[in-house]
Amino acid sequence: MVFFLTKRLIQSVFVMLAVAFLAFSLFRYVGDPVSQMTGVETSVEDRERLREDLGLNDPFVYQFVRFTGDLLKGDFGYSYRTRQPVAEMIASRIPATLELGLVALMISLLVGIPAGVYTALRPRGFATQTILMLTLVGVSIPTFVIGIMLIFFFGVQLGWLPTFGRGGTVSVGGWETSFLTIDGWRSLILPALTLGVYQLTLTMRLVRAEMMDVMQSDYIRFATARGVPMGRMYFRHALSNTMVPVITIIGLQFGGVIAFSIVTESVFQWPGMGLLFLESIRFVDIPVMGVYLVVIAFFFVLVNLIVDLLYVLIDPRLRISDVS
Amino acid sequence: MLRVENLTVKFPSRFGDFTAVQDLSMTIKPGEIHGLVGESGAGKSTVGAAIIGLLQSPGYISDGTMMLGDTDLRGLDQQEAHRLRGKRISMIFQDPQTSLNPLMRIEDQLVETILAHEDISAAAAKSRAIDLLEEMGIKDAASRMQSYPHQFSGGMRQRVVIALALCTNPELIIADEPTTALDVAVQSQVLDLIRRLAEVRKVGFMLITHDIGVIARIADTVTVMRHGKGIESGPTAQVLGNPVHTYTKQLMAAVPPLDRKIDRFMVPEKDDIVTPSMNSGAQAEAWLLSGTKSDPIGLSLSDIDVTFPGVRTSIFRKPDPFVALSEISFDVRPGSVMGIVGESGSGKSTLAKTLTGLVKPANGTMTLGSADLPGGKTRARKHPSRQLMQMVFQDPFSSLNSRHKIGDILAEPLWLYGLVKDQKERQELCADMLGLVGMPPEAINKFPHQFSGGQRQRIAVARALLARPKILICDEPTSALDVSIQAQLLNLLKDLQKAFGLTVIFISHNLSVVRQMSDDVVVLRNGRIQEKGPSEQVYEDPKADYTKRLLELTPTMPSQWMS
Amino acid sequence: MLDFIKRHEGLWLFTHSPSVMIAAIVALAILIGAVFAPWIAPVDPYDLSSFSLMDGLLPPVWEEFGTSKFPLGTDDQGRDMISSILYGARLSLIIGVCAMAIASILGVGLGLAAGYIGGRFDAVVMRIADIQLALPAILTALLIDGIARGILPPELRQDMRVVVLTLAIALSLWVNFARTARASTFVQMNKEYVQAAMMQGQHPLRIMFVHILPNILGPLLVIMTVDLASAILLEATLSFLGIGLPADSPSLGTLIRIGMQFLLSGEWWILWIPTLFLIALVVSINVLGDFLRDVFNPRLR
């Protein structure tokens, strides 16, 4: 088990390095930072001087080594656009994205798992068919359309919920959280729903498929033959056995949550990393883009390590390896 | 206690209703072990499922009565039926590996079952569970109970399964192939346990199995089923020893005896086998003979070791290798049949893979005829042995590519080894070869799934022959087949071996089958040879303790029952 | 005929589920519309001289001021909506199908090889897949887009937009195929027909593609449909973020992005007609994907 986790750790570092390289390659081609940094009246030689100062004229390999080296030293550089330290900029945006992702994930799990179980147990019911059809339509509408429809319905027409931003946040030890104010929660509902719909559908369908699979298994048939109470059988026996694949997919889907949070954040003006990333693309703020990519890869790797740990927690076969 | 009358079970499908069980009647008294025997598709498992109320959707009971004591099982609603399950009827499934929830401790599974049916404290349930496990022969039950299923061996796990079925003192236990997945020794212990439980606890058992040997060994009464109907029913000795019905007689005749070698099996005429007509197969026979004019060749192994890398547990230490085969040496005489027998895990399949070049031995040499036979990847793709040695696999459902037509599957060796260049000629030869193995030649235009297991195994044999081999390796070729089909296939293999002077290596866990087939025999256990020698000598006068015990524990029928 | 249907499980199920049949009809109709757009569409929306700003913002025919010349109205450029949508669907489908095709060839090839060869090769492929997974689709698209802009000569950039976009989408989808193909190959590797072929000394490529591939097509086909739907949605999302296709050769996604500007302005048709069209297309494909999943995995029925 220790070996298993060590191996995963080493692989993760490898993945991070590769992403850093890609992040860096991205730098070269997205646009001209100097044009974005200067005004109309800046002269050509001033531009050239700036280019030199930023090290944009150095050879590619040299720039890459410098970038990776700085990253390893914990030096994330300064934003071309705002001149702030990138680490600080991204760090200040992480809570917003993580809280949004977390709530979206919670929606997806808290609704998706029961719905998956229900539709698996009553595969032919009218409610099941309706749920399946609705979720199918749900994944077929582009996220940004869903978001804007929600804004106009709940924000503008009904006036129930805020249309943009995080609302009231409270700082807890430097972490800006929306969880402690009513306003914060109100602001969270629409974006989290937008982001959660797609994940919800995936979770539900996966739980449903796995559950139907497990319900056919010998140990469920044996449990039925022993007269184990139904509720216990569904949740204690069946559901827990569906969790390993479900957790895997949730781990993999984390990338999806982050990716789509870019869209959601742009629609809701949600001050998270995704929005920062979009802005930095617009202004060719290369250091921010690069570090964003590395941070995303880090979260991906982290979540997958957590998933590995959860496997071990859930499945005794991975925990105890002695067979007598 | 259990009385079933005129039970009829139907499965509606788009082709209309399929009747899985028809007009079946039986009774089981307390303490009685009632065997339900029949070949696959006979509907025996459906009977068990119908009684316990676990018929797979969309099956339903269309007719008949089922009474457990005074309870009408058909009259129960879902809730009542579920309460009755475990309480009064319980069930044991075939595979102890998959019958237990892998994520729950044994204790939790036992206690939850007891608490589901009885209003006692958790502590009382726990102590009952401990007692029960000890009764099942699990030592130190109190601490072993804390373990998860994967920490038990197969036999122990089946004991746990039985304990789970028994923990609420049911009147009837339906055991669906309870020992099929177990090795001979374990099977024997489990059968003894069932016997004891029936006698001591007066539990009625319905023992569903395809193995007549098992029935003969412990069943008090037996019902023979075929195509959903009860063919013959009564006390075991009477039904098996003195069968009235033709089908029962045929079934008995097809069972290979352990205590003697018979020349040919008596096989019933069945509709799915074509009796070779005068010309069918002649061309193929001639083609084969033209290629095997030269003498048959032999094969010898000397000091073969095979190891697999173990599971790595640390980055710093190389894992200990797992030894699959150790110091294997034997000679296969040209034109003879070498039987290799062993239980699961004995390394017999690894041996087959080593011979065919799928696995590379760590040490030792193999010799084919007079030439050295390289192992594993060192054997070139074009090495002549690839053509000379052919194999018939265990699972007829996976050994033929289900996406290819029979004609393409058969023509592949002809094309691959360049034996027949012309496409049309290839197809003709393939069709004729099908005739030779007792299949209709039109089969070349069909897909594997359109055939039964026995037919597919014949196709597999035809494919092997079409490489014009000198050595045929058969790895458990009949273990997935019913006895009557097994008998036919064994007859076919015997005929072909004689006709073409093939050298055959016949691998099986079934001692009786090996005895019927082989001239010489090797007994394997845990990757080592326990005994080798001429078959008759090994079977009649075994030297190794292991061989003796195997022969002793294999359930057989009293020889007087076999005509 | 009836007998034929009965014997083929897929067909039989098909004829017995109305939602699947409707989805198939919708998908087929859109497909035909898209393929034959140049012959069906009233005007060619790529031909700038075929429409005029004078006709701009006309509503559909059933609304006030609508004309029968433009049954579904016109956009802000005076372009006929029907033509735009048909051509847009054509482009979306081309991108979707090509991306899916590239992803499946790449993914299945790598997955199959990884499953067959195993060992170190497998480990490397899976790590590459990990890297790909760590880069969300949108980021991949940006990356490819950026690199293409850097590498391609300027005169090619515009023409290559479709190719770049397709490639970007394909790259973000291949992992799915690779993982499925690899897992299915592992299952097949234990099947005896594969061992038989290996034992006979058949060429590894033949074993992989002639023997194993046909046996793992089922689950791959399901992924293909699902990924076709996601490819189309991804294209729409990328266009929304402004890294999709230019407005003068609009896909459905670009049409929606343009239509977004008219969300509140009263010209609802410019947004909602392409959106509904896209949803209908994607829902149909997803319904068909679901159906295929059921056919290939009967346990879930």
Added chain:
Amino acid sequence: MSHYLKKSFVLGGALSLAALSVQAESFNWASKTDPQTMDPHAVNSTPVLSFLNNIYEGLVRRAPDMSIEPSLATSWEPLEGENGWRFNLREGVTFQDGAAFTSEDVMFSYERASSEAADTRSWFSPVTDVRIVDDYTIEFLTNSPNPLFPSSIANFMILDSDWAKSNDAVLPAKDSENFATLNVNGTGPFTVASRDPGVKTVLVPHAEWWDTPTHNITEATFTPIGNSATGLAALLSGDIDFIEPIPLQDVEQVESRDGFRVIEGEETRVIMFGFGHEHDTLLYSNDVTDTNPFTDPRVRLAAAHAIDIASIDRVLFRGKIEAASQLVPANISGYSEANQDRPAYDPERAKELLAEAGYPDGFSFGLKCTNDRYINDEALCRAAASMFAAVGLDAQLSTGPVRDYWEQLRADDFDMYLLGWSPGTFDIEHPVRFLLHTQDDEAKLGSWNFGNYSNARVDELLPLILKELDPAARQDMIDELVKITQDEVAYIPLYTQPLIWAVKDNIDVTQRADNFFMLRWVTVN
């Protein structure tokens, strides 16, 4: 009236009225982009300068009608005997941290704003020296008579020298941040209470401001909202009080709702098409590859005649634009009234001109446009391409984000391109200097003249115009210059970009043509 407020009235009566009046003085506004820095000398861009004009002040400032009025300088006059200007500074002005404002601060700010690290350097290119006369008098010397100098430094904002020195912000941040990137200390009417870059910035009034406040704001919160639909939704739902810009097509929607108002005006930005004058061949043509037809003025004129500004106005801009005949709109000083006609929409004439130039069937060429820089820029180019096509000019349209647009134009990667120009000095000399003068890196002239339009007479006239103090003589020269560029069709000026602001009904704001949003002119009723 927003839903929220309406509800308050119905339900709450007097109590909510009281609450309303308190709440009304806090003001929320939104725009597309966040000012990237709080440093007035680090970035020379409209979002930054507009925002910081609420916090910092210059020696002079602009009135609502764009005219120059006294700010930190109470008066100014040209120096006698040498070239340059004397500014008499206001006494009794304090910075937001309480420090007094003196000529030292002006000197320091000049040095800072003209340093190599500053993006505002070019404003001071004519300045040769600065002299402090006394605490409240300072003189700027220029290399030649410079009548425009006072108005050209309206955005030159004054920092407190001691504050900057003690906080290590002597120079604008270049590679990394410094104290002035996030913190402010100006003399203006507002100061920053809190700032979360890219998320929100809260401003509060500066109690010691020298001028009499005309606003009634107690707290103003700025939020950047990039997505226009979201921004509009935020306004309509009552979450914000003011937003600029809103999409043209939504004007009607906003106006039709109770409680909202749209304020429209003309910006100073003129949108135009430019040509690759000095290119030898077309880059993106399928048919003409050996020459560049756009070197022929007849072809350029044909292109101008092909554009139907009226239709563009009606459909794309809902009647909100003013057609442009030259590179500045009429409200800019130096506008040439003598040349206010633009080439009429005349496709037949266009075809004739093309035939005369030797292209009776037209030709194909590449048209480069942005899609995120100007209002409806992409739609405009698509419409234009369609209009060009009608006369046989087959435009291969290529649109892209602005982030790599300038780079492409600098690399001469275009046949024809879209450009918008706002005269930074609010005088016609600005576009002449940047867009019409022959490219000259040494003299820093023609630096945005991507196609390198070159006319000797134009080059000759520019320095004369810059130096001329007599308005009539100056205007004559300008008229001559504009005539030349119109005759040669140096650019095709299209229209002046509209300014569309949307506010709640209870808010009064003042719109200025440079699109600066001044909080000191806001009243919440």
